[in-house]
Amino acid sequence: MPPQIPGLDIPVVWSEDCLRHEPGGEVWLGVREQGTEVPERAGVILAAVRAAGAPVLPAVPHGDEVLSAVHDDALIGHLRTVWAEWEARGYVSEHGRDRVVPYVFPTAGMLAGLPARSPAATHGRLGLYCYDTMTLIGPGSWEAIRAAVDTALTAADLVAAGAAAAYALCRPPGHHAGPAAYGGSCYLNNAAAAAQALRRAGAERVAIIDIDAHHGNGTQAIFYDRADVYYGSLHVDPGAGWFPHYAGYAGERGSGAGDGANRNLPLAPGTGDAGWLAAVDVLCAEAAGRGVDALVVSLGLDAAQADPESPLRVTSAGYRAAGERLGRLGPVALIQEGGYDLPSLGGLTVAALAGVMAGAAE
Numbered sequence: 001m002p003p004q005i006p007g008l009d010i011p012v013v014w015s016e017d018c019l020r021h022e023p024g025g026e027v028w029l030g031v032r033e034q035g036t037e038v039p040e041r042a043g044v045i046l047a048a049v050r051a052a053g054a055p056v057l058p059a060v061p062h063g064d065e066v067l068s069a070v071h072d073d074a075l076i077g078h079l080r081t082v083w084a085e086w087e088a089r090g091y092v093s094e095h096g097r098d099r100v101v102p103y104v105f106p107t108a109g110m111l112a113g114l115p116a117r118s119p120a121a122t123h124g125r126l127g128l129y130c131y132d133t134m135t136l137i138g139p140g141s142w143e144a145i146r147a148a149v150d151t152a153l154t155a156a157d158l159v160a161a162g163a164a165a166a167y168a169l170c171r172p173p174g175h176h177a178g179p180a181a182y183g184g185s186c187y188l189n190n191a192a193a194a195a196q197a198l199r200r201a202g203a204e205r206v207a208i209i210d211i212d213a214h215h216g217n218g219t220q221a222i223f224y225d226r227a228d229v230y231y232g233s234l235h236v237d238p239g240a241g242w243f244p245h246y247a248g249y250a251g252e253r254g255s256g257a258g259d260g261a262n263r264n265l266p267l268a269p270g271t272g273d274a275g276w277l278a279a280v281d282v283l284c285a286e287a288a289g290r291g292v293d294a295l296v297v298s299l300g301l302d303a304a305q306a307d308p309e310s311p312l313r314v315t316s317a318g319y320r321a322a323g324e325r326l327g328r329l330g331p332v333a334l335i336q337e338g339g340y341d342l343p344s345l346g347g348l349t350v351a352a353l354a355g356v357m358a359g360a361a362e
């Protein structure tokens with residue numbers, strides 16, 4: 001092993017299995033494109049945090065107890081088995097379909113009050129669990145999906161055991177995965193699992209702050225009626241034409257016991273550092289006002305200037321400054337979400353994590 005350079009002092013949790021998911025592109029507006037959620041993303045981040053001196057720890061396998069508290073078992077079971085079923089039923093060998101992609105969705109409009117049945121045909125059942133055409137499943141996907149959860153849970157364990165901060169370098173990302181459905185290149189919700197694990201470990205008030213460029217509709221849905229886990233997100237305005245289009249609006253404030261524990265700050269395209277950091281400040285202040293025993297950060301680097309997936313134009317200095325603010329809030333498990341500009345992704349991650357450690361040391 002090469003000697004580690006003293007520097008970035010945050011434990012990085014990692015599993016090689018996160019590389020096994022090769023979505024093979026995405027079907028966007030009817031055309032299969034190359035896609036941007038590629039294994040190389042994790043590779044460039046890993047190289048950058050190693051070069052910055054961060055210790056890299058293996059993810060520890062966990063059981064499904066925490067996962068089952070944030071997702072329906074039917075979704076977990078579907079993700080675990082669908083690829084094997086797809087292969088066994090000849091979709092690859094006989095029909096040339098090399099990835100699992102849904103084509104019909106039981107929307108409220110289609111069902112018009114009828115119950116959502118579970119059709120016998122595999123290809124007819126996919127839309128029960130997946131809400132878009134961009135989130136493909138292939139060989140190795142499940143192993144990576146589950147390893148990503150273990151990575152997040154291991155980071156949460158480190159924080160529960162007293163670490164000021166820990167970073168889960170997980171892939172695929174998770175914040176678009178809801179209680180019972182996946183989409184948006186996300187399958188299981190790694191950040192939600194980390195938050196649930198911190199609750200189980202004794203943190204009474206957990207806050208999730210999501211700085212990915214897109215709204216974490218899955219995380220919002222999982223905790224929408226709960227008061228014990230605050231969810232705050234800043235993201236490009238879904239009403240301005242950006243994924244996830246149907247959620248992430250300012251009026252969504254939680255329901256029932258969770259009324260007021262959900263906060264969305266949609267931002268205009270081109271917002272830049274000043275407006276973006278002002279929104280980070282609003283979420284940090286609101287979370288602090290409610291009390292934070294432990295913090296989970298959905299760390300998306302896709303608000304960055306060069307990122308192809310958003311127009312928010314945040315700089316590396318902006319990410320460092322956000323990290324400082326989040327690091328001051330308390331013990332924090334950082335969970336990797338989006339970030340797609342391969343040349344700048346590693347440096348952005350290191351900048352954010354260095355900011356977190358600087359803030360935590362204050």
Ligand SMILES: [Zn+2]
Binds near residue numbers: 212213214337339
């Ligand atoms: Zn994103």
